[in-house]
Amino acid sequence: MIDIRSLLGGEADSLLGHVCAGIPRDGLHLPGPDFIERVHRDSDRKPGVLRSLAQLFDHGRLGGTGYLSILPVDQGVEHSAGASFAPNPLFFDPENIVRLAVEGGCNGVASTLGVLAAMARKYAHRIPFIVKLNHNEMLGYPNIYDQTPFASVRQAFDMGAVAVGATVFFGSPESRRQIQEVSAAFAEAHDLGMACILWAYTRNAAFKHEGVDYHVAADLTGQANHLAVTINADIVKQKMAENNGGFNALKFGKTSPRVYDALTTPHAIDLVRYQVANC
Numbered sequence: 001m002i003d004i005r006s007l008l009g010g011e012a013d014s015l016l017g018h019v020c021a022g023i024p025r026d027g028l029h030l031p032g033p034d035f036i037e038r039v040h041r042d043s044d045r046k047p048g049v050l051r052s053l054a055q056l057f058d059h060g061r062l063g064g065t066g067y068l069s070i071l072p073v074d075q076g077v078e079h080s081a082g083a084s085f086a087p088n089p090l091f092f093d094p095e096n097i098v099r100l101a102v103e104g105g106c107n108g109v110a111s112t113l114g115v116l117a118a119m120a121r122k123y124a125h126r127i128p129f130i131v132k133l134n135h136n137e138m139l140g141y142p143n144i145y146d147q148t149p150f151a152s153v154r155q156a157f158d159m160g161a162v163a164v165g166a167t168v169f170f171g172s173p174e175s176r177r178q179i180q181e182v183s184a185a186f187a188e189a190h191d192l193g194m195a196c197i198l199w200a201y202t203r204n205a206a207f208k209h210e211g212v213d214y215h216v217a218a219d220l221t222g223q224a225n226h227l228a229v230t231i232n233a234d235i236v237k238q239k240m241a242e243n244n245g246g247f248n249a250l251k252f253g254k255t256s257p258r259v260y261d262a263l264t265t266p267h268a269i270d271l272v273r274y275q276v277a278n279c
Contacts, residue, residue: 031066048193
C-alpha cells in the first residue's frame with residue numbers, strides 16, 4: 001500500500017482535510033471507469049474517436065480507472081536535443097523514449113513526428129501513439145515564442161497513432177492563428193477517428209506583473225481551458241494553478257467578482273477545481 005500521507009508530508013492535513021466550498025463535487029465530471037460513456041459518448045464525436053479514447057483510457061497500469069498517465073517527450077524540439085538528452089544520451093535514440101513509456105505502464109506516449117514515425121512499425125500496436133503536431137522551435141535566433149506546424153494529421157493517422165496533440169499559447173500575439181490551425185487539425189483528426197489533446201498554455205510577457213507570474217493564475221488558465229474545449233479538444237493539458245486574479249491585476253478582459261470570492265479560495269484544490277469547471 002502507498003502511504004499517501006507520508007508522501008504529502010507537511011501538506012497532508014491541508015490537502016487531505018480540505019472541504020471545498022466554492023464549486024461542489026457533484027458539479028464536476030470526475031474520473032472513473034465510465035468516463036467516456038458519461039462525458040464523450042453523446043457528443044458529435046464519431047465512434048472511431050470513442051474507440052481511440054478507449055484505447056488510451058484502457059491501456060497501461062491505470063487502464064480502466066478513468067485516469068491517464070501519458071509520457072510526453074518533445075523536448076528535443078522545444079528545448080534542444082542537447083539540453084534535453086545529453087544528461088542521459090540513451091534518449092537520443094527514439095526507441096528508448098517509447099520503451100520508457102511501455103515499461104513504465106503509461107497509457108500512451110506523446111512525441112514528435114520524427115520519434116514516433118521511426119518506431120511506428122515496432123511499437124504502434126503495443127502502446128497508443130500521440131503525435132504532437134506543432135512545436136516551438138528553438139534554433140531560430142533570436143528566439144520567438146510561437147507554435148509552428150511540424151506534422152500533418154494524415155501522417156499521424158498513417159503511422160497508426162490513436163491521437164494527435166498540439167499546443168496553443170493563449171494570450172500570445174500569435175494565438176489567433178494557432179487557434180485556427182489547431183481547430184482545423186482537430187476537425188480533420190476527429191473525421192479520421194482520432195482523439196485530440198491540447199496543451200493549453202498561456203504565454204505573454206505582460207502576464208508577469210509586479211513580481212507575480214499570472215501564467216499560472218486560475219482565472220487565466222481556466223479561460224484557456226474553456227477555449228481548448230471550444231475547439232473540441234478531448235483532453236486538455238494545463239499547468240496547475242498557483243495563484244489567481246490575473247484579469248484584475250493586468251486590468252484586461254472580462255471576469256466576475258464571484259470567480260474570486262465565491263467560486264475559489266487561495267487553496268490549491270479550489271483553484272484547480274475552478275480550472276476543471278471551465279472544461
